[in-house]
Amino acid sequence: MLTNTSRTLRALFTCAVLSLTAAAHAQAVFRVTAIPDESPTELARKAAPLVKHLEATLGMKVEFTPVSDYAAAVEALVNKKVDLAWFGGFTFVQANARSGGKIIPLVQREEDEQFKSVFITSEPGIKTLADLKGKDVSFGSQSSTSGHLMPRSFLLQAGVDPDKDFKRVAFSGAHDATIAAVASGKVQAGALNISVWERFVADKKVDTTKVRVFYTTPPYFDYNWSVHADMPAATREKLTRAFLSLNKTTPEGKDILELQRATRFVPTKPENYKGIEAAARSASLL
Known part of the structure; x- marks a missing residue:
């Protein structure tokens, strides 16, 4: 027979488990942001089909989280308020410097190799x-x-x-x-x-x-999709595959690539942005 104390402890334990479960569900949202280089309505329009594609790939809810300015996009990823960010080459360099080298560029559009x-x-x-x-x-x-x-x-x-x-x-x-x-x-x-x-x-x-x-202008490397280095490697691999698998032979791929103004996505690396870092330092902007 359960005593009053036992019942109380069991009730407290059940409440704690339910609270933790609810918290886990609340946190199971993958957040994406982008530098606001175009109007908010255009950014939201471009993000919508990509969000659905990432949800299917990751098996979890994905939300596009707009930010007020470029600096806010940098701070959001550096402080892990978002999981994935669309950066320009310079904002990637800023985020990488701000984080002590903990920002990883995953992919870029093929066009960004010669932007x-x-x-x-x-x-x-x-x-x-x-x-x-x-x-x-x-x-x-x-x-x-x-x-x-x-x-x-x-x-x-x-x-x-x-x-x-x-x-x-x-x-x-x-x-x-x-x-x-x-x-x-x-x-x-x-x-x-x-x-x-x-x-x-x-x-x-x-x-x-x-x-x-x-x-x-002459060409240079530019935009990329970046994540924080603390993201598990398996998740990074899923994200990379999600972008690299997009092609214009499917309705979904065609829609996403056209909205992103991309022929296709290709892998990228931090070394691609050394020229932009040098330009920023030369102009005293970093």
């Missing part, structure tokens, strides 16, 4: 980078690889110092916002990610009779 930035303008008189002297010029986010760091690096190589030679340096916050700033005449020129520009042109969201590309 480029474009400089756009609505001014007929602007034809070269040197013509930007004395002008109002917009970058994207200060932490953007393709919208700031690499365009700045190529400007400096061309003998143009944005901080000394531009009339005003602006930061739009995102690639699509840079296009809008140039198109509206808020600035005379801007630098942005080539794939966003090409999407805007294809979708006829920009009037190319008024806004045009006048300079395309």
Whole structure:
């Protein structure tokens, strides 16, 4: 026969087990984020089918967790508030430095092995980078690889110092916002990610009779999907397979790859981003 004390202990034990089980279920969510290099609605649209694909691969609930800015994306993965992050090359370098080398890039789009930035303008008189002297010029986010760091690096190589030679340096916050700033005449020129520009042109969201590309940068490594080194190796392998298995011969793969503006995903490694790290240090941005 159970005593009152025994019943109480059993009840407490049952409650504890149920609480732990509930907590385990509550924590069984795989969180994904991305640097906000485009509008929140566009990021959510791009993430939706990928989230479903990852859920099927991992066998657990996956949630896309938006962040307010590039720095928040870095801090989220460094502090393990999210499990997987879409970084630009520079934000990966920042996260890796911030974490003491504990951020692992898993995959990148094939396009990211030869990524480029474009400089756009609505001014007929602007034809070269040197013509930007004395002008109002917009970058994207200060932490953007393709919208700031690499365009700045190529400007400096061309003998143009944005901080000394531009009339005003602006930061739009995102690639699509840079296009809008140039198109509206808020600035005379801007630098942005080539794939966003090409999407805007294809979708006829920009009037190319008024806004045009006048300079395309040399190629460099850029975006990747990264995880924290504390993630179990088996989970990292599942994630890598989930991306590498995507191809355009299936409806799901076609949908995801087109939204991600990717031909396919390929493995990547930290060494691919040494050039970006060097550019950041040279520009005193790291």
